[in-house]
Amino acid sequence: MRHEGINSGMSPNASTATPLLAVRGLTTAYRGLIAVSDVSIDVDQGEIVVVAGANGAGKSTLLKSVAGLERARSGAITFFGERIEAMPGHVITERGLAYVPENRRLFPGLSVSDNLRLGSYLYRKRADREAPLERVFSLFPRLKERLQQRAGTLSGGEQQMLAIGRALMTRPRLLMLDEPSQGIMPKLVDEIFAAVQSIRDTGVTILLVEQRLAESLEIANRAYVLQTGRLILSGTAAEVRDNPDVRKAYLGI
Amino acid sequence: MNETMTMAAASAAPTQRAAGARRAQLPILALVCAVTALLPLVMQDVYLQNVLILTLMYAALSQSWNILAGYCGQISLGHALYFGVGAYAASFLFAGYGITPWLGLLVGAVLSAGLALVLGYVCFGLKGHYFAIATMVIAEIGLLLVHNSELFGAALGIHWPLGADSWSSMQFARTKLPYIYLALALFVLTWLATYAIEGSRWGFWWRAIKDDPEAAESLGVEVFRSKMAAAAVSAFFTAAGGAFYAAYVAYVDPESVMSFRFSLLFALPAVLGGIGTLWGPAVGALILIPITELTRSYVGGSGSGLDLIIYGGLIMIVALVKPEGLLSLVRPGGAKA
Incomplete structure (x- = not known):
């Protein structure tokens, strides 16, 4: 059974009861090393949630585990009331969870x-x-x-747009983006962030992994910070922005 | 409203244009068929007719290999196994039970597709080179098994019984003409299958898997099942080619239908002509197979390996100068934007 997707017209912040996506105690190994360790996060319907952290903190592995492209060692992932941690990736996509991988990965x-x-x-x-x-x-x-152009001939920013557009063609409820600003000229970065906001405004929930923490906190409702595979901080965007450690380590203030 | 209209038009236009370019391929096929069918009228030399038959056959076999390797990106170096299954199924049923090779061909092709599913189930977890090596090893195991099986005549193989020329037994001792048409039919069928796949949802999925399996999976492509389907279709046609070859030479033994050499001979024309293209295998076969046969007859003996040295040289040149294959030379539009 397929979901209704982006035309379902659900209003943002409508849910108070169960989160759209709930990750509980997730541990995933990447190439034999534990990359994500006992991580729990929630994403509510209509939110933009940011996952931040340094290189190798386990952000991408977290998204891949949710997308079904890496198998969790332990823990539970619930999406729209259904356990998905053992489902193959293409079935998870059918359930309405789209994933835009790092470096775009176009054809x-x-x-x-x-x-x-x-x-x-x-x-x-x-x-x-x-x-x-x-x-x-x-x-x-x-x-x-x-x-008609080949995808390989597009500029970096256009490729990112195509990667996001391609994921939207699956009509997701939840869109996960891995470093959409990577390798893109600054002017287009703003355009991408603006697009992420308007995608959210059409009723698609967003889970965003970003290195550019300052910009992403501007559009986010809540944020999680990972360090060497563990969750070290979570809160509203404002709380995370005002956290002294975050200011020092990630925002350079 | 107006805007919606233009968007619909914009999205419809590309598909139509692509479909137009695709349909232009069919007249080319008709032309190739016509030329090939008329060729024996002017080319009555039996030796040259043999070269023509083998060229058509390898074009078909390389196309079959291309379905899995070129379109779906799973490089197999073990297709000799499927060729052998087809050749042995037709020979075993005809020599042992007098069953027409037409049925034997079908049985071999279906068996082979089933075998590809079983092996795919085991091997498709492997990536890239590991997959290629696994297919090679499995084909060698198959060769050894047949070599040691009394049921299939062990190392001596199976001879087809002599009989009158007939279509039902696929045996023609007096003329090569029927074999030319059979080989042509084999080529046309594999070509049409590839053509149909290329325009289908499966074809799209296979090419996506070839480019980036993980990205494909994240878009809802059933990667594993797609690979299995490609392997089965590829094995089916390869076995059909094997059955045809057995009928043509009226004899099979392990080395003459299952050696590693065949796995290479299926791959090389596609690589030379253009892997993952509709005409690449045919163009490659048209160049490689006559070279093989000519060097064989000039140098003598089939084991000299000179043809393989020439192949190796050609492939190296192609890999260095035009990795997309020779076809990309005539279609520069295909290589760039």
């Missing part, structure tokens, strides 16, 4: 339009496949201009 040999189409092949009906396309074009008009 460079395929055209922009084919990359987008791949995201929508979950759906059998043509109408279901084409419905999200308009939304992607209105978020990122540049993609519409470059439909």
Whole structure:
């Protein structure tokens, strides 16, 4: 059974009871080393939640575990009331959880339009496949201009837009983004962050991993900070921003 | 409203254009068929006709290999195993039970597809080189098993019984013409299968898996099942080619249908012509197979290996100068944006 996706029109901050995504005591090894250790996080419907931390803190492994691309050693992951930690990645995507990997991971040999189409092949009906396309074009008009170009020939920023657009074609409830600002010129970074906000405003919850903590805290509701695989801090965006250790270690203030 | 219209138009246009370029391939196939079908009328030399048959056959076999390796990105160096299954199934059923090779071909192809699913289940956890090595080792094990099995004639193999020329037994001692048409049919069928796959949802998935399996998985592509399907289709056609070859030479033994050399001969034309393309295997076979046959007849003996040295040289040049294969030379649009 498929969910209704981004057209479901659920209002932000509607939920108070159970979180959309609940990670409990997650431990995951990456290449034999424990990369995420006993981490618990919640993401509520309509939020933007940021996961911050230095390189190697386990942020990407956390997202991959949720996306079903790395297997958890222990712990539970509940998404929309369903346990997903043992599901294969493609089933998790069908449940409405989309993941934009680090470094974008496009299909460079395929055209922009084919990359987008791949995201929508979950759906059998043509109408279901084409419905999200308009939304992607209105978020990122540049993609519409470059439909026939090979994905590999796009600039870094355009590639990131395509990666996000491709994930939106699966019509997710929750969109997980891994370092969307990496390797992108500053002007486009603002554009990406603005797009993340407007995606949230259409009812898609966001879980964001970012190195640029200052900018991401500006758009986030809450944040978690990881260090060497462990959760060391969590709170509202303002609380995390005002934390003295965070200011010293990550914000350079 | 108006804006919606233009967006719909913008999204429809690319698919139509791509479909147009695709449909242009069908007349090319028709032309190739016509030329090949008429060629024997002017080319009556039996030796040259043999070269034509082998070229068509390897074009088909390389296309079959290309389905798994070129489109889905799973490089197999063990396709000789599936070739052998097809060749032995047809030979065993015909020589032992008088069952028509047409049925033998089908049985071999289905068995082979089933075998590919079993092996895929075991091997598709392996990545890249490890997968290629595993396929190679498994094919060698298959060769040894047949070598030591009395049921299949062990090292002596199976001879097809002599009989009158007929389509039902796929045996023609007087003329090579029927084999030319059979080989052509084999090539056309594998080509059409590849063509159909290329435009389908599966084709899209396979190419995505080839580019980046993890990203594909995160978009809802069933990576494991897609690989299994590609392996089964590929093995099916490879075995059909094996059955045809057995009928053509009317004899099988382990080395003559299952040696590692065959696994290479299926891969090389596609690599030379353009891996993951519709015409790459045919172009590669058109260059490589005549070279093999000519060097064989000039140097003498099939074990001299001179043809393989030439292959190696050609592949090295292609890898250095044009890694996308020779076809990318005539279609510069395909190489760039």
